[in-house]
Amino acid sequence: MKRVLISACLAGFNTKYNGGHNYNEIFADMVKKGKAVPFCPEQAGGLTTPRNPSEITGGDGRDVLEGKARVITDKGEDVTEAFIRGAEEALKLAKLIGADTAILKSRSPSCSTKCVYDGTFSGTLRDGMGVTAAYLKAHGVKVIDSSHFIER
Numbered sequence: 001m002k003r004v005l006i007s008a009c010l011a012g013f014n015t016k017y018n019g020g021h022n023y024n025e026i027f028a029d030m031v032k033k034g035k036a037v038p039f040c041p042e043q044a045g046g047l048t049t050p051r052n053p054s055e056i057t058g059g060d061g062r063d064v065l066e067g068k069a070r071v072i073t074d075k076g077e078d079v080t081e082a083f084i085r086g087a088e089e090a091l092k093l094a095k096l097i098g099a100d101t102a103i104l105k106s107r108s109p110s111c112s113t114k115c116v117y118d119g120t121f122s123g124t125l126r127d128g129m130g131v132t133a134a135y136l137k138a139h140g141v142k143v144i145d146s147s148h149f150i151e152r
């Protein structure tokens with residue numbers, strides 16, 4: 001059976017920046033049945049939980065990977081390198097488990113596949129992908145937004 005990678009917070013793991021999760025039974029069930037393997041790129045990249053919220057400034061995840069944009073916390077810390085490390089670890093795990101698909105949390109600066117906050121911490125969204133989503137996609141992993149299964 002082919003397994004998929006899934007944002008850990010969707011399955012109920014307390015990996016969110018504020019120490020919370022985005023539990024949904026649909027995703028937890030995928031993990032329970034061995035269909036999905038949970039992973040949090042921000043934790044894997046070396047960031048703490050809880051941690052300060054981050055947004056991409058100057059572009060989206062693709063721009064971060066090209067060195068044209070940075071990931072900055074609301075306190076002004078530059079966490080770009082941790083985000084890139086987390087993306088690399090996500091790909092490593094996808095290869096290890098033979099996953100060619102990842103189900104990723106909407107609106108996250110790491111995981112989003114559709115839109116990200118614009119770096120102003122004002123709740124404004126812009127089109128674009130998170131860093132891990134962009135990295136996985138660039139390496140041939142199909143990325144599916146969690147909102148495809150359920151809107152949150």
Ligand code: SF4
Nearest residue numbers: 007008009040105108
């Ligand atoms: Fe969830 Fe991804 Fe954020 Fe980790 S980085 S808490 S998996 S959305």
